[in-house]
Amino acid sequence: MKVPFTIWMGVHLSGQMGVFMILLILGILSLLYYFALIAFAGLNVSFSKIWLYISIVLFILFYILKYKPAIFNIIKNKPVIKFGISIILLIGITCFIIVEGFIINGMFKKGEPNWDYIIVLGAQVKGENLSRVLTARLNTADKYLIENENAKVIVSGGQGEGEDISEAEAMKRYFIAKGIDADRIIMEDKSVNTQENLEFSFALINEKDAEVGIITSDFHVYRAIAIAKKQGNKNIDGLAAHVDWRIGVHYIVREFFAVIKEKVVGNI
Numbered sequence: 492m493k494v495p496f497t498i499w500m501g502v503h504l505s506g507q508m509g510v511f512m513i514l515l516i517l518g519i520l521s522l523l524y525y526f527a528l529i530a531f532a533g534l535n536v537s538f539s540k541i542w543l544y545i546s547i548v549l550f551i552l553f554y555i556l557k558y559k560p561a562i563f564n565i566i567k568n569k570p571v572i573k574f575g576i577s578i579i580l581l582i583g584i585t586c587f588i589i590v591e592g593f594i595i596n597g598m599f600k601k602g603e604p605n606w607d608y609i610i611v612l613g614a615q616v617k618g619e620n621l622s623r624v625l626t627a628r629l630n631t632a633d634k635y636l637i638e639n640e641n642a643k644v645i646v647s648g649g650q651g652e653g654e655d656i657s658e659a660e661a662m663k664r665y666f667i668a669k670g671i672d673a674d675r676i677i678m679e680d681k682s683v684n685t686q687e688n689l690e691f692s693f694a695l696i697n698e699k700d701a702e703v704g705i706i707t708s709d710f711h712v713y714r715a716i717a718i719a720k721k722q723g724n725k726n727i728d729g730l731a732a733h734v735d736w737r738i739g740v741h742y743i744v745r746e747f748f749a750v751i752k753e754k755v756v757g758n759i
């Protein structure tokens with residue numbers, strides 16, 4: 492039995508309207524999140540403009556689908572192009588889901604007691620003031636050092652743009668202010684990225700069989716451990732410092748691209 496033309500047209504148009512609304516709503520949400528992100532954490536949040544770019548792309552797609560459908564009809568009538576785009580989208584979505592699975596799994600790392608060393612990975616310092624992300628890492632590390640009095644801490648991070656002191660120096664000051672003995676603190680103040688953080692920090696550990704914990708932001712744990720293992724380090728694990736969800740969403744998405752980059756350059 493043939494479906495009446497009027498019913499088919501109704502379903503077709505409602506489906507199109509659904510796509511239009513999804514694109515429009517997602518575009519608005521991405522734009523609002525961008526402004527909320529910079530209002531909460533400032534303009535210096537790395538990679539924050541991705542939400543602005545995503546919203547622009549979604550608005551452009553909304554406009555084309557709604558007012559210039561002939562452009563998509565060209566693709567629809569070219570099976571090879573349509574198939575190629577479908578494969579690319581499928582691979583991209585699958586890759587994103589798998590990598591995000593690893594990232595999210597790393598976010599639940601709770602660490603182990605009695606590590607010989609902990610390495611606290613640096614994050615942005617504003618002048619001499621700790622950023623929210625770095626503060627969360629240090630709070631987690633401070634709690635661990637109090638509960639495990641024999642552990643030593645390596646504070647790792649050089650001095651970047653907009654920083655009046657190295658990240659390592661800022662972290663050392665934090666621990667001393669918290670009452671941690673200076674003899675337990677080892678500084679690594681030359682690194683400028685995660686790969687160097689770990690390479691230079693492990694070079695300061697003279698004990699071959701030392702058990703080491705890496706303390707970093709929850710979204711960053713998977714990448715940090717993967718890089719450390721690629722460098723040949725053993726007896727390592729992670730301890731996640733939880734990040735405020737308002738910026739955590741951004742960092743989880745951003746981390747996907749960071750993991751892909753590290754894989755491409757051979758650090759993972």
